[in-house]
Amino acid sequence: MAISKDELFELLKLGFPDGEIKIDDLAGDNNHYAANIKSSKFKGKTRIQQHQMVYAALKGKMGNELHALALTTAEK
């Protein structure tokens, strides 16, 4: 029940092609990450919508393979 940093990056990059994406592996266990994403796709969206877009990009992995993802999103 884990996901590699590279795999996480690929999924996010696929969802946000113009995104500036920064990922930290918080615990070194492939299970607790922090991600910072800047994308033009977030424009005009509420925080909830922005995070929901990220979760959608992760295709159901959030809460399953991926236990913890601290998320900060911003418009680019």
Next chain:
Amino acid sequence: MKEIHKKIEEIIKKNKVVLFMKGTPEMPQCGFSMTVCNILKQLKINFFSVNVLSDELVRQGIKEYSNWPTIPQLYVNGNFIGGCDIVKEMYEKDEIKKIIN
């Protein structure tokens, strides 16, 4: 609407501030739930808490209800506010008191 979603809606309509969390405010079972509890306590906001670990139906149901895959989830006046990251960000920007008042 699914029965469990009706039940969830009833809870968040009946209580001004509701936190769906893992564990209880006295003994949170997950760091993210603990963070949100601490913020609410710090701001002296009374909240109704639901321990999703004691009810698997609620645990799944709440994720579908809000289209949000993780716990904790904070609701104010019947509206979904966000999870730990959003609540933390709002706390840092001093926005939580505003939505409660």
